[in-house]
Amino acid sequence: MTHSMTAFATASGTALGFSWTWEIRCVNGKGLDVRLRVPEWLPALEQALRARLSQVMTRGNVSLSLRLSRNETEAPLGVNEAALAAVLAALAKIEARAQAEGLPLAATRASDILALRGVLEQKSPDPDPAPLQAHLLETFEPVLDAFLHARASEGAALAQVLQGQLAQIVALLAQIEGVLPQRNAEAATALTAAIARITANSDGHDPQRMAQELALLAVKSDVTEEIDRLHTHVGAAHDLLASDAPIGRRFDFLMQEFNREANTLCSKSQNKDLTRLGLDLKTVIDQMREQVQNVE
Secondary structure, X not given: OOOEOOEEEEEEEXXXXXXXXXXXXXXXXXXXXXXXXXXXXXXHHHHHHHHHHHHHOOOEEEEEEEXXXXXXXXXXXXXXXXXXXXXXXXXXXXXXXXXXXXXXXXXXXXXXHHOOOOXXXXXXXXXXXXXXXXXXXXXXXXXXXXXXXXXXXXXXXXXXXXXXXXXXXXXXXXXXXXXXHHHXXXXXXXXXXXXXXXXXXXXXXXXXXXXXXXXXXXXXXXXXXXXXXXXXXXXXXXXXXOOOOOOHHHHHHHHHHHHHHHHHHHHOOOOHHHHHHHHHHHHHHHXXXXXXXXXX
């Protein structure tokens, strides 16, 4: 199955006093480049995520981020000992001064002290990160599955596009083969006329040397091998699309071979119809090569 390198997936959740959002995206690349943004206080998480992604991907520039926040509303309330000590010390000082001045003060209630800013706070002790890391890795699997499904779905659509372009190449090759007899006849007529002019205006020409030159010209203008190789490349492309292994690098190399044969065919054309078809062939090959850049 053909897989695309481009995809996106995201998911959010809440548990163990935390809320999080996973986000993973990928674009095409020559190799596998994984960039992670996860909380630094979860040291084992990044290594585990990087290893997991390497198991299921071979190419692409991957960006994976985890936004993690603590749910403070779930944290228990507690007394800030330092703030309480400061408040009690200040209260004792005030009461002592008031007594020395002969000023009566109402009795201080505990609720009055707790209402002071900073005395009562929500406790957020740093937990053991291991349970949270394990749970986050579990929640990552559905996100990864959605991401891989997106790559597979886009890859299937990409394969359909490539199959259509291969069909266009086959159709163009059939048209090229159809114009070859006329092109060869025209080339033979032009060559015969050129030989007649040369022999009429030269004395003592070497027939053997002329035969060698004619044979060389015939070889240089023959496009049979290029057409045969293009047919072979079409078959190789179909084989790659039917493969279950990653095919991107091999397909990219194959497209270079497609392009090389099309260029050679155009350079040997010497016929306007063959040139037109050769340029159409190059256009389809260029379009196909752009699509192959997204194949894993």
